[in-house]
Amino acid sequence: MTFGLGTFSAADGVPFPGLVVEGRVYDLRPDFSDTLSMLNDWDTSLGRLRELAAALPGEGVALDGLRPLPPVASPQVLMGGANYYTHLEQLHAALLRKQGDQRSDEELFAEGRKFGRSRLDGEPFVFAGLPRALSGATDDVVLWGPGVQHDWELELAVVIGRGGRDIDVKDALDHVAGYTISNDISTRDVMSRPDAGMADYLMSKVRPTFFPTGPYFVPREFVPDYRKLRIQLKVNGELMQDESTDDMIFGVEHLIAHASKILELQAGDLLLTGSPAGNAGHHGNRWLVPGDVLESGITGLGVQRNRCVAPE
Template sequence: MKLATLRTPSGSHHPAVALDDGESYLLLDVAWRTFTGTEPTHLRTMLSVIDGGDTARSQIEDVLRAAPSEARLDGADARLLPPLPEPRQIRDYGCFPDHFRNARARRDGVPPDAVTLPPIMLERPLYYLVNRLTLAGDGDDIAWPTYSRVRDYELEFACILARGGRDIPASTAEDHIFGFTIFNDFSARDTQAEEIASGLGMSKGKDFDRSNSFGPWIVTADEVGDPYRLDMVARINGEEVSRGNTASMHHRFADLIAFTSTSTTVHPGEILCSGTVATGCGLETGRYLQPGDTIELDVTGIGTLRNTVVS
C-alpha cells in the first residue's frame, strides 16, 4: 500500500492511498465520512494512521473496498506533501561505509581502498538529529540558502516506525517498521565543511528551509518485501549521476532501531534515514547541483522523489 499526504485544489490536506502509482488517490478521511457517516478517529492525518495500528489498517481496507467516488481525486489535481508532514523525530545515520570512503578519497586525492575509516563508524550506526520542521515533498522547489554556493543532494531511503519502545532487541526490531520512503538530505557543502572543521558538528550546512525532502509516499513494509534488494538511482535533469543498492548497507534498520532505543524511548512516527548510498552525492562524484537543476531519486518499489533547486 502506498500512503501519501496531499493538498487538494481547495487547499485542504488529506492522508490518502495512492492508486495506480498516483494516477488517482483515495482521500482517507473523506472516504471514512462518506462510508460511515462519522468523523474518522484514525484516518485524519498520516500520524493518526500510524498511531492507529491494526485498527487504522482495517479501516483503510474497509474504505478501499467501498471506494466511494466522492473520495477519489485525480492525480493531476493532487499536490503531494511530505508523506508524514509532522514526524515525531528524524534521525539520519551512516549505513553505507563506501560513501564515506569515496568522499574522503576524493578530498585527499587517494584511491577509496586506501581510506581507513574510524572503527566506531563500522561498530555503531551513528546518527545526527534532523530538523523535523524543514521538510519538502515531491515536486517542491528548494530555494538554496544565500550563504552557500555548493549545492548537493544525497540519495537515501528511510523507514518509519509503527511502534515505539525502549531497549528493543535487533531480533524483533523490524516488527516496529511501518513502511519506507525516499529521503534527499540537501546539503550546503561549503558551509558544512566550515562547520565540521570547528569540531562542533553540522549546523546551517544541513538546516535551512525545505532541506529535508521525503516522498513521494510511504510504501508499507509488507508491500516492499525485502528492503535490502532495492536499486537506488539519482538523475540530474534526466542524466544518471548515481547508482547503488540497499544490499550494501553495513548497518541495517534493525541495527538502527536497536542502537537508538538503547536507554532511549523511540516513538511511532519517527523517521530513521539510511544515510547516503555509495556514489549518491556530489561530494563523492564531483557533480553538484546548479540553480534550475531537477534532481530525481529513484528507489525500486518505492517510487521517484523529484525536486528542483532554485537560487
C-alpha cells in the same frame, strides 16, 4: 492489493490523508483525519486500510493532479550517516587526497574499502534532523545561503509505526510501519567548523525544504526485502546515484535498535538510512544551482521531482 499512504492537497490547499492505489489517490476522511493519528494505532489502522483498499471509496484523483506533502507530520527526524560501503570508500579516499596523500587512486580506494569494512566493528552513526526541514516530493528546493556547495543525498527512509526504547535488533522490524524516499540536501562548504572543531549540521543540512520526502510511504508488508531496492537520482536527466540498498552497512534493524538506546522512538518518526555513492564531489564537484531539476526514485516507492531555486 498493494497501496501507499500519504498526505496530499488539491487546489484548495487543504491537506488530507490519502490511500494511493495504481496511481490514484483516495481520500481517507472520515476514517482517518491524518496519517500521524493513523500511525498512533498502526495495527488497527492497517486492518482498516486493507478493507478500504479492497473496496476503494469513490473514484479517486490522479496522483499527478495533487500536491504531495510530506507523508507524515513526523515528531522526530533521525538520520543515519556513513552507512554505505561504496559511499564511505569514496569519501575516505577523497579525504586522504585532500590531506595530501600522494598514493594512486587505486591505493586510496583500497584504503577506503578497508575503512568501510571496519565500520562493522563499531556502531551506527545517527544524528537528529528537524521536522520543519521536510518538504514534498514535488516542492521546490530553496538553495539557501550561506554556502554554495549544495549537494544531494537520496536515501531510503523508515516510517516508525510503533515507538519504544531499548529495542532489540531481532524485534526492530516490528516497529516499522513502512518505507519512503527522502533526499538529504546538504551544503558542504559550511558543514565543517574549524573554529569549533566540529561539523555543523544545523547550518548545512536542516534548512527549510532540504528534506524532500515522499510522495507517500508504502507499508512494510509490501516491501518484502528492503535490501533489494534500487536507489537512483538524476540531475537534469544525468544519472548521479545508482546503487542497491544491499550496499548498506548497518541495516534498518541495527539503526532502529541503536537510535532507541539514545531516545524514545515515537510513532510517525522518520529515520533516514544513509546515502549511497554518487554525491556531487564524486562528479567533479558538480554542485546544485538554481534551475537544476532533481529526479529521484526508489524501487516501488514512487518518484520525486524537485526544482532547485534561489531564495527570494
